[in-house]
Amino acid sequence: MDQILIAVFLIVALFALFAAGLWIGLGLIACGWIAMALFTTRPVGDAMLTTIWGSSTSWTLTALPMFIWMGEILFRTRLSEDMFRGLAPWMTNIPGRLLHTNIIGCTIFAAVSGSSAATCATIGKMTIPELRARKYPEGLIVGTLAGSGTLGLLIPPSLIMIVYGVAAEVSIAKLFIAGVLPGILLAGLFMGYVMVNAWLKPGSIPQPAERLSFGQKLWASRSLLPTIGLILAVLGSIYTGFATATEAAALGVVGALAISRAQGSLTWATFKESLLGATRLSCMIALILSGAAFLTLAMGFTGLPRQLADWIDHLGLSPALLIIALTIFYILIGCFLDGISMVVLTMAVVLPMIERAGIDLIWFGIFVVLVVEMAQITPPVGFNLFVLQGMTGHQITYIARVTFPLFLLMCIAVALIFIFPGIATWLPAQMIGPG
Incomplete structure (x- = not known):
């Protein structure tokens, strides 16, 4: 009973700190301080300094700012325009036609950007005007873009995977590779939804403006070569064991700079903007991770994670019921927290349960990314919804409604990877090579 009261007190204190406007990272540190000061006899200051220093000097985390910088550089290039020109000719004979450029464009860009919001914004800034000009259904334009933008979290490189890998102490390279097939599966489900919708409402999809020969389509596809080359360089170097995730991230930055230079979009101003943007986001994530590491330590000293894991263990839940319970849990907290906060706040409590249940930590990492993806399109705190609200002018409620079918497809994807963990x-x- 005492442990339950402590847990309730700390949860209330944490959300009170957030409600007061305190930064998430500082709120986590403050909550950890309260937990250790009130409920343990350990010296708080030394533990806090040692933990924060240890978490911020992790070599694994060096991949994070590099991948963020790569995405920032590519965000300021003509990459989305080139991708649309390269993909559009191949979509004209598929049911749904150019709507698939949202899905495939996000899938490709996700492989060179670890951010869901950046993927959504980069592809959307090109496809939204083009699809609107051709009179495609507005709901499908917005819905497919919001849902497909979440692939930025699942298809490597992924910022969430790096955060989870550090928290769970598993190979980030293996996590990256593990996300490839689920990412393709999810993109396939989204494309299937567009096709079925086109079959059910055949008059809603405009006819193509022109028919191109096979040779013309191939010539248009040359615009995809820089992107495909960068993807192969980054992921291929990891998969073959030639480079670690950190080394591949550095390679990605060099490749992004080369693409930007070749396109003529690399200026001192864009270079500085990309560097400052990456620095701001990296510092924010680093502060959150440091706060989460200290809170995790504090929770360990109070004994709460162990007690909760024992309680779950005594319930005798099967792995299937545990995953169902965690899916509901993550969907609920995803309505109020961003993805990184969801991961760092819950790992200290959730990981002991997962290990007790004998669930593979690599598989669980992909599961976590999938449910965090759902949080990107659930109001009131859904980053992709905010991005599209600014780009389209629609209300959050409208965007959430047209995105709901893709949310259900994500639930199906979770069920599929549970039934077929391979x-x-x-x-x-x-x-x-080594993972």
Whole structure:
């Protein structure tokens, strides 16, 4: 009973700090301080300084700012325009036609950007005007873009995967590779939804303006070569064991700078903007991770995670019921927290349960990313909804409504990777070299 009261007190204190406007990272540190000061006999100051220093000097985390910087550089190039020109000719004969450029464009850009919001914004800034000009259904334009933008979290490189890998102490390279097949699966489900919608409402999809020969389509596809080359360089170097995730991130930055330079979009102003943007986001994430590390330590000293894991263990939940309960739990907290906060706040409590249930931590990482993706499109705190609200002028409620079918498809994807875990675990098992 005492442990329950302590847990309730700390949860109320944490949300009170957030409600007061305190930064998430500082709120986590403050909550950890309160927990240790009131409920343990450990010296708080030394533990806090040691933990924060240790979490912020992790070599694994060096991949994070590099991948963020790569995405910031590419965000300021003509990459989305080139991708639309390269993809559009191949979409004209598929049911749904150019709506698939949202999905495939996000899938491709996700492989060079670890951010859901950046993927959504980069592809949306090109496809929204083009699709509107051709009179495609507004609901499908917005819905497919919001849902497909979440692939920025699942298809490597992924910022959430790096955060989870550090928290769970698992190979980030294996997590990256594990996200490939689930990402393709989810993109396939989204494309299937567009096709079914086009079959059910055949008059809603405009006819193509022109028919191109196979040779003309191939010539238009040359615009995709820089993106495909960068994807192969980054992911190929990880998969073959040639480079670690951190080294691949550095390679990605060099490649992004080369693409930007070749396109003529690399100026001192864009270079500085990309560097400052990456610095701001990296510092924000680093502060959150430091606060989460200290709060995790404090929770360990209070014994709460162990008690909760024992309680769950005594309930005798099967792995299936545990995953269902965690899915509901993450969807609920995803209505109020961003993805990174969801991961760092819950890992200290959730990981002991997962290990007790014998669930593979690589598989669980992909599960976590999928449910965090759902949080990107659930109001009131859904970053992709905010991005699209600014780009389209629609209300959050409208965007959430047209995105709801894709939310259901994400639930189906979670069920599929649970029934067929090899979707997430087969590729990591084939990796060459150390993970």
